[in-house]
Amino acid sequence: MCTSAVAQISANEALLPRQDYQLKHSPKSVYLKVDESINWRAINGVIVRGLNHLLLIFITFLAFIFASRAGINVGVIASLFTSGVFFTSVAFYFVYGETLTRTDFSSMVFIVIGTCMIGFGTPSRKAGAEEGLTSGEDNFAVTEAGDTTLEKWLAITFAITSGLCFAVNSFVMKYYVDKIGFTPL
Numbered sequence: 001m002c003t004s005a006v007a008q009i010s011a012n013e014a015l016l017p018r019q020d021y022q023l024k025h026s027p028k029s030v031y032l033k034v035d036e037s038i039n040w041r042a043i044n045g046v047i048v049r050g051l052n053h054l055l056l057i058f059i060t061f062l063a064f065i066f067a068s069r070a071g072i073n074v075g076v077i078a079s080l081f082t083s084g085v086f087f088t089s090v091a092f093y094f095v096y097g098e099t100l101t102r103t104d105f106s107s108m109v110f111i112v113i114g115t116c117m118i119g120f121g122t123p124s125r126k127a128g129a130e131e132g133l134t135s136g137e138d139n140f141a142v143t144e145a146g147d148t149t150l151e152k153w154l155a156i157t158f159a160i161t162s163g164l165c166f167a168v169n170s171f172v173m174k175y176y177v178d179k180i181g182f183t184p185l
Contacts, residue, residue, distance in 0.1 A: 045176045052172065056165035063158035070151035079116040080159035084166030091171050 031042045032130040060081075067077045085108050100108075 083163030
């Protein structure tokens with residue numbers, strides 16, 4: 001028992017110089033290189049992801065604004081956001097060579113169907129009025145306040161573009177994990 005303890009101590013002591021070398025010669029942050037210069041690729045990743053996220057929020061806001069002006073059920077817009085699943089799959093197929101299995105494809109279909117079912121479902125007028133949640137009117141009815149064709153197309157376009165931004169976000173994260181070794185936050 002004493003011999004194994006001495007062997008354990010000497011093995012630990014043998015690692016100390018290597019650990020000391022690693023501490024002295026490794027960067028303190030992923031944003032700094034070993035020579036203490038700035039890792040601009042890492043900083044660019046944070047900037048690109050941040051700008052993409054800002055764009056995503058703005059486009060989502062515009063999609064809901066135009067949907068409300070056009071009288072479109074917001075569930076339709078939320079359902080269109082799931083287009084990001086397909087955009088991500090296509091981008092990863094062409095860039096990384098990732099293919100979809102039957103399970104992956106069926107999962108994507110169930111995500112879209114589930115989102116559409118939730119989004120297109122409207123509360124019952126009678127149940128809502130009995131519970132005091134609504135005045136008994138259909139809160140999702142399309143308003144006939146004039147021609148809303150442009151607003152409808154803008155809402156749909158912004159919702160699909162939002163899905164594209166989700167795909168870009170996934171692509172940026174995978175790129176930085178593969179090339180730099182971390183996810184830019």
